[in-house]
Amino acid sequence: MAAVAVTMVRRLLRSGPRPGLCGAGGREPGAAPRRAIGHGRVAVELDSSAGVAVMKMENLPVNSLSLDFLTEFLISLEKLENDRGCRGVILTSGAPKIFSAGLDIMEMYRKSTEHYAEFWKTVQEMWLRLYQSNMVTIAAINGSSPAGGCLMAMCCDYRIMAENPKYSIGLNETQLGIVAPFWFKDTMVNTIGNRATERSLELGLLYSPPEAHKIGLVDQLVPEEKIQSTAAAVMSQWLAIPDHARQITKSMMRKPTVDRLLAHRESDIQNFVSFITKDAIQKSLHMYMEMLKQRRG
Numbered sequence: 001m002a003a004v005a006v007t008m009v010r011r012l013l014r015s016g017p018r019p020g021l022c023g024a025g026g027r028e029p030g031a032a033p034r035r036a037i038g039h040g041r042v043a044v045e046l047d048s049s050a051g052v053a054v055m056k057m058e059n060l061p062v063n064s065l066s067l068d069f070l071t072e073f074l075i076s077l078e079k080l081e082n083d084r085g086c087r088g089v090i091l092t093s094g095a096p097k098i099f100s101a102g103l104d105i106m107e108m109y110r111k112s113t114e115h116y117a118e119f120w121k122t123v124q125e126m127w128l129r130l131y132q133s134n135m136v137t138i139a140a141i142n143g144s145s146p147a148g149g150c151l152m153a154m155c156c157d158y159r160i161m162a163e164n165p166k167y168s169i170g171l172n173e174t175q176l177g178i179v180a181p182f183w184f185k186d187t188m189v190n191t192i193g194n195r196a197t198e199r200s201l202e203l204g205l206l207y208s209p210p211e212a213h214k215i216g217l218v219d220q221l222v223p224e225e226k227i228q229s230t231a232a233a234v235m236s237q238w239l240a241i242p243d244h245a246r247q248i249t250k251s252m253m254r255k256p257t258v259d260r261l262l263a264h265r266e267s268d269i270q271n272f273v274s275f276i277t278k279d280a281i282q283k284s285l286h287m288y289m290e291m292l293k294q295r296r297g
């Protein structure tokens, strides 16, 4: 992991300084101590008295999961993971109406094979870290969450979604002409079961909040303005469970899925590279991007 962190820091330095949030956060007299410890694209505020951090994704406009964003996300997550004062994380979005647009399509289009390999390794790393986090992780889904965005939410221990009919969530990869990898599929199976996953993946379904709630893709729906307070209340319930018992249980449930990727990590990267470099797949991505443009008018 140390080598990964060094590579990530180097990459961040290469990509130049961003308006960071490092250092002590301002606070009202008598208010709980809060520390802002994130980078530019990931704002992190740690409430030390509660032991809870809010990680707000701020890769505007749509929180697409680019290589730089994922790198910053991983560094912030690792900091929290190593902070004994942090027991829970609420993952949410600072982008209006979007939780995350999923993997950044531009990272998968007309790039070198080396770039694809580095990108995919970082996507794997995000999943491995988030899915296995020792902290309680709650997704406060305050916007649409297709594909990789849905994956991030499914990595969390609990999902709360704003009940806005304009939002949707799901693994829609087949609609782009691409295929969700086996560990995306496994994560969904662990969340909603085999049959619902099969239908969902084949059709590339994006669910409205009530549909997502019905199939168990999200655990709770709340009015938009209540999402952060509900996440904080649910977090308190989860933190009432002794950490060691909860962590061992989580690991017992998730380890077989994690081990599967760990056993096939290199071949999964090779599969991604050979798939994404196919002319037909590049054409599909191009057409999908054109379709998004046309939809905007």
Ligand SMILES: CCCCC/C=C/C(=O)SCCNC(=O)CCNC(=O)[C@H](O)C(C)(C)COP(=O)(O)OP(=O)(O)OC[C@H]1O[C@@H](n2cnc3c(N)ncnc32)[C@H](O)[C@@H]1OP(=O)(O)O
Pocket (backbone or CB within 6 Å): 061, 062, 064, 065, 097, 098, 100, 101, 102, 103, 104, 105, 106, 144, 146, 147, 148, 149, 172, 173, 176, 178, 179, 180, 181, 272, 275, 276, 292, 296
């Ligand atoms: C091969 C192995 C499998 C790999 C597994 C793949 C997993 C993935 O995550 S693939 C990505 C799937 N994501 C999507 O299908 C989402 C596509 N985007 C949308 O549906 C919409 O953009 C939206 C619902 C997220 C937001 O809609 P709206 O508010 O109307 O905003 P715009 O459509 O106008 O988009 C604004 C801006 O952002 C760009 N953009 C959107 N999504 C992505 C993305 N995933 N990656 C990169 N860029 C994205 C969009 O093109 C616009 O850019 P500009 O034209 O420069 O303004």
